[in-house]
Amino acid sequence: MEYFKKIFKESVLIVIISSIIGLFSGTFLSVNKQVLYSFPIILLILPALNSLIGDISTVLTSRLSSHLYLGNIPPKIQKTEFLKKDFFGLLITILLSLIALIIIGYAVGFATNIRIVNPLFIISIMLLTMLILFGIMFILLFAGSVILFRKGLDPNNFLIPITTSLLDFLTPLFMIVFIYLFT
Amino acid sequence: MDWKDEKWKITKEVFPSEIISIIGDIFAGIILTILILPFKSFLILILIVPALLSMRGNLSGPFIARTSRDIIIGEFNFKSWFENVLATYALSLVIGFLLGLFGILLNYFIVKVFIITTEILLLIPVYSILFTITITMPFSTALNIIVFRRGLDPNNVVNPIMTAVGDFFSVLCFYITIIMLGVP
Numbered sequence: 001m002e003y004f005k006k007i008f009k010e011s012v013l014i015v016i017i018s019s020i021i022g023l024f025s026g027t028f029l030s031v032n033k034q035v036l037y038s039f040p041i042i043l044l045i046l047p048a049l050n051s052l053i054g055d056i057s058t059v060l061t062s063r064l065s066s067h068l069y070l071g072n073i074p075p076k077i078q079k080t081e082f083l084k085k086d087f088f089g090l091l092i093t094i095l096l097s098l099i100a101l102i103i104i105g106y107a108v109g110f111a112t113n114i115r116i117v118n119p120l121f122i123i124s125i126m127l128l129t130m131l132i133l134f135g136i137m138f139i140l141l142f143a144g145s146v147i148l149f150r151k152g153l154d155p156n157n158f159l160i161p162i163t164t165s166l167l168d169f170l171t172p173l174f175m176i177v178f179i180y181l182f183t
Numbered sequence: 184m185d186w187k188d189e190k191w192k193i194t195k196e197v198f199p200s201e202i203i204s205i206i207g208d209i210f211a212g213i214i215l216t217i218l219i220l221p222f223k224s225f226l227i228l229i230l231i232v233p234a235l236l237s238m239r240g241n242l243s244g245p246f247i248a249r250t251s252r253d254i255i256i257g258e259f260n261f262k263s264w265f266e267n268v269l270a271t272y273a274l275s276l277v278i279g280f281l282l283g284l285f286g287i288l289l290n291y292f293i294v295k296v297f298i299i300t301t302e303i304l305l306l307i308p309v310y311s312i313l314f315t316i317t318i319t320m321p322f323s324t325a326l327n328i329i330v331f332r333r334g335l336d337p338n339n340v341v342n343p344i345m346t347a348v349g350d351f352f353s354v355l356c357f358y359i360t361i362i363m364l365g366v367p
Contacts, residue, residue: 002266003263003266004266007245007271007274015242015274016277016278019238019278019281045209047209051205051350052204056201058248059343062342063339065248066252070255070256089191089194093201096198100205104205104209108209156252160244160248164237
């Protein structure tokens with residue numbers, strides 16, 4: 001039962017912390033419900049947006065962990081070919097997915113008679129939020145994976161739960177802050 | 184393989200899964216609104232739902248990633264899978280219980296709607312998470328194996344697909360749980 005113990009021991013604290021972060025996310029949305037009422041499309045798109053950046057971060061962590069275990073990337077904070085491939089591959093993916101998300105989201109919005117307010121502004125806010133979050137997460141996840149791997153820990157157990165919850169909080173936070181800044 | 188080809192390989196493998204994930208999440212949102220909104224206790228239930236969806240990702244995300252890695256590095260076997268499953272169940276119980284406690288506290292101090300008993304409020308997240316992972320863990324394992332056997336990288340494909348599947352089943356299992364517990 002060593003594998004069981006390792007997973008439980010490495011994951012329990014981080015999952016508890018991320019559940020607390022999840023509560024902040026709900027509270028933040030409630031406090032700023034007037035922004036969500038002004039731009040109701042955000043309410044429809046937000047779960048998919050959270051999911052998109054969360055998925056990309058999970059894919060990245062998972063890939064980095066496999067690269068480190070296979071020895072494809074050294075456990076050092078330095079630029080490598082594998083890292084560049086992952087960066088550009090995932091950047092293109094997030095941009096294409098965001099375009100798809102906007103098309104599907106707005107189509108569903110039209111179909112369900114959701115009020116569409118200033119779509120170009122909201123699309124720009126979404127793009128800005130996703131690009132900034134992707135940049136931040138790429139650096140943090142790479143550094144985090146290397147540090148954890150060096151300590152003999154599995155980056156999957158720590159980074160995936162914490163980034164999922166952190167992004168569930170940061171995505172609406174960045175969007176609402178940008179809406180306040182640019183209106 | 185040239186690095187430009189590898190870059191497009193990532194996009195080619197992740198993007199279709201991501202489309203499924205986006206559609207699934209938008210549908211999960213619509214289903215959630217239709218199923219949960221009519222409940223009298225909606226204000227309390229909506230406290231738990233976002234955290235529950237987030238926790239589903241936090242439990243099954245690492246489970247899938249560990250399975251993918253074990254398959255890729257050639258260490259996947261029944262024993263490692265069983266211990267992975269057992270650890271995910273153990274974590275689910277702890278987190279479900281904590282979410283229930285948080286729900287009770289938030290309701291007591293902020294929402295102040297007292298139409299669900301404390302016991303039921305504690306059981307909703309526990310049952311919901313357990314039902315969801317019972318369905319999604321075998322599903323994601325099978326998907327991991329199939330994807331790997333087809334020569335694709337499970338890291339790129341399985342997690343985005345399972346986000347959509349998991350979110351859909353989270354909503355469905357949450358609905359089944361509240362019906363089962365007789366939540367008004």
